[in-house]
């Protein structure tokens with residue numbers, strides 16, 4: 001059995017300003033740092049064997065806050081090139097085995113919001129209408145102009161989940177994934193076998209850990225959301 005913990009980063013400055021963010025590398029707001037610290041307290045006793053995050057600061061900063069306060073994690077190493085798996089060629093010393101590996105991947109980035117990035121969401125509703133903006137934000141397969149639909153985000157996030165995260169879970173490892181509203185909705189849709197309309201209605205709070213107990217056959221045995 002293994003634990004899969006998914007957490008959306010704490011509130012960012014652009015979440016606070018209600019602006020489409022996507023791949024823009026916006027930092028956490030003061031409330032976002034507090035949310036990350038709160039999540040860190042909730043997860044302080046949990047043992048993680050490895051962690052995954054996106055290329056974006058808001059997810060990485062939330063992850064580091066969690067790891068810095070984790071009683072079981074003494075040192076971590078950030079590995080950007082997830083393809084090479086270089087370190088696995090060497091026999092590890094006991095000290096190296098204590099290192100928690102953090103894999104960073106663009107495939108876990110937020111959904112790319114294209115031309116909407118930077119625009120205030122209320123202003124977008126004035127310009128394009130409520131229905132159009134809702135469709136861009138929460139439909140499954142309609143992409144915003146020059147951006148990604150949720151379906152496109154699902155394709156890349158699930159490819160990564162299958163190739164990098166599932167094998168670790170199948171080995172009984174406890175995995176922490178710190179990412180974004182839409183890349184995590186993609187993973188949740190996949191593991192909870194949700195339909196497109198179920199995921200459309202599923203909102204993920206910032207800084208609120210989702211903890212899944214998984215069997216080695218990747219069945220979900222339980223789910224707990226900490227608030």
Ligand SMILES: O=C(O)[C@@H](CO)OP(=O)(O)O
Pocket residue numbers: 015019020021022023110111113137181182
């Ligand atoms: O702007 C974004 O990048 C995302 C997440 O904050 O927004 P939405 O919830 O509208 O998909």
